[in-house]
Amino acid sequence: xxxxxxxxxxxxxxxxxxxxxxxxxxxxxxxxxxxxxxxxxxxxxxxxxxxxxxxxxxxxxxxxxxxxxxxxxxxxxxxxxxxxxxxxxxxxxxxxxxxxxxxxxxxxxxxxxxxxxxxxxxxxxxxxxxxxxxxxxxxxxxxxxxxx
Amino acid sequence: xxxxxxxxxxxxxxxxxxxxxxxxxxxxxxxxxxxxxxxxxxxxxxxxxxxxxxxxxxxxxxxxxxxxxxxxxxxxxxxxxxxxxxxxxxxxxxxxxxxxxxxxxxxxxxxxxxxxxxxxxxxxxxxxxxxxxxxxxxxxxxxxxxxx
DNA sequence: AAACTACTTGCAACTGAATTGCATTAATCG
DNA sequence: CGATTAATGCAATTCAGTTGCAAGTAGTTT
Numbered sequence: 001x002x003x004x005x006x007x008x009x010x011x012x013x014x015x016x017x018x019x020x021x022x023x024x025x026x027x028x029x030x031x032x033x034x035x036x037x038x039x040x041x042x043x044x045x046x047x048x049x050x051x052x053x054x055x056x057x058x059x060x061x062x063x064x065x066x067x068x069x070x071x072x073x074x075x076x077x078x079x080x081x082x083x084x085x086x087x088x089x090x091x092x093x094x095x096x097x098x099x100x101x102x103x104x105x106x107x108x109x110x111x112x113x114x115x116x117x118x119x120x121x122x123x124x125x126x127x128x129x130x131x132x133x134x135x136x137x138x139x140x141x142x143x144x145x146x147x148x
Numbered sequence: 149x150x151x152x153x154x155x156x157x158x159x160x161x162x163x164x165x166x167x168x169x170x171x172x173x174x175x176x177x178x179x180x181x182x183x184x185x186x187x188x189x190x191x192x193x194x195x196x197x198x199x200x201x202x203x204x205x206x207x208x209x210x211x212x213x214x215x216x217x218x219x220x221x222x223x224x225x226x227x228x229x230x231x232x233x234x235x236x237x238x239x240x241x242x243x244x245x246x247x248x249x250x251x252x253x254x255x256x257x258x259x260x261x262x263x264x265x266x267x268x269x270x271x272x273x274x275x276x277x278x279x280x281x282x283x284x285x286x287x288x289x290x291x292x293x294x295x296x
Numbered sequence: 297a298a299a300c301t302a303c304t305t306g307c308a309a310c311t312g313a314a315t316t317g318c319a320t321t322a323a324t325c326g
Numbered sequence: 327c328g329a330t331t332a333a334t335g336c337a338a339t340t341c342a343g344t345t346g347c348a349a350g351t352a353g354t355t356t
Contacts, residue, residue, distance in 0.1 A: 016303065016352050037342080050306050055343065057304095075223040076342070103279050114276065128262065130293035131251050139285040145278035164323050164332060185313075198335050203314065205333090224313070 001029065013064035020049055024057050025066070025081075033110040034070055034078035034102075070102050072111055080113050101138040107147035114140075149177065161212035168197055172205050173214070173229075181258040182218055182226035182250075218250050220259055228261050249286040255295035262288075 006025045007017035015021060027043055028035060037054060058079050061067035069077045101120055103112040120138055154173045155165035163169060175191055176183060185202055206227050209215035217225045251260040264286070275281065 011353095018304065018352070020305080051342095052307080052344080053305055060304095071219060071223050075219050075225075077223075103276070103281075105279075106282065112279065117276070128251070128265075128288075130296070131260070131288070131290060132296065133251075133288050133290040134254065135289050137287040137289065139287070140276075140279070140281050141283050141285065142279060142281040148278070148280060159324095166323070166333065168334080199313095200315080200336080201334055208333095 001026070009066065013066050015060055015064055015066075020053055021057055021060075024049070024054065025061070028061075028067065028079060028081050031080075033112055034072075034080035036072070036076050036078050038076075040079070070111060070113075073104065073109060078111050080111075101140055103140045103142065103144065105144035105147055106141055107143055110144060112144060149174070157214065161214050163208055163212055163214075168201055169205055169208075172197070172202065173209070176209075176215065176227060176229050179228075181260055182220075182228035184220070184224050184226050186224075188227070218259060218261075221252060221257060226259050228259075249288055251288045251290065251292065253292035253295055254289055255291055258292060260292060 003022060003026075006022050006029070010017045010021055010025065023044065024040065027040060037051070037058065040058075041049060041051065041054060058067070058069070058077075061079065061081075062069050065082070067079050067081050069079050072078050101114045101116055103114055104110075105112075116138070151170055151174075154170050154177070158165040158169055158173065171192070172188060175188060185199070185206065188206075189197060189199065189202060206215070206217070206225075209227065209229075210217050213230070215227050215229050217227050220226050249262045249264055251262055252258075253260075
């Protein structure tokens, strides 16, 4: 995708299109998996990005709705661009940005985002002994195609 | 429960029954919710427990199978004794210690442990586009009875 | 195109959870 | 009751993430 394309995304979300943000947005947009602060940082070996700027950029992406964050097994935040979910056969990308499952590979520890498919919905479950359930989060553990 | 009772649990799991461990085990056993290091620490205002000892005790409980840990929304570890899960109507306590769901109250941020009930099982979901699924974790978000 | 201004960046210093090393102390077993 | 092995307590350290502030820059105004 062109720089123009990413610039527009940033501006549409109320963020100034700075060089640093464009580079981070492009990197995340092209990644198949959610990435941590340090992983992102390592991708900019040559032209170092300040760690605070990176933290603030990632938080800005999350706050404006460009990205979402998910904690990995080490409880560090991983960041992923919305609407990049892997689409299994016959599944339309969910309209609801927050409705997606996360797949954590036990071998490589990478996290992949999935839309919530029919099998993952348990509609009956609205109330459990007085606990009112609004939404649920699914974390799938297993082996990703790369590690099999 | 008596000190004898807790001492036995510790020894059965290969841990020496020290005063500190007994107090922590008793506290956790009587708690309806999973507790963080700092919450536990705060419960021992008078007779302070060393923070490192507390960390090591909690890890020992997890490693020997007395307790399990779950990350809260702030990504701090919360600890809970196994087999204290809330039992909804007609549910038998799960035999599999690791099969339980967590309910996170959006109001008070407390985490309650539940056994996995039938509605939460999606057996069909074993493979998703080449991602082999071994197990899944469910985090339910809503309002607990206390906060309603 | 220069000036403006509000947002963004970079640096240093800080916070808070959790860990490590090591000397001291206590629980268990013979 | 000792001996042995594990547990404790303290200081120092690590690491992710945050805060405050001065300097820089994008997007807008004139």
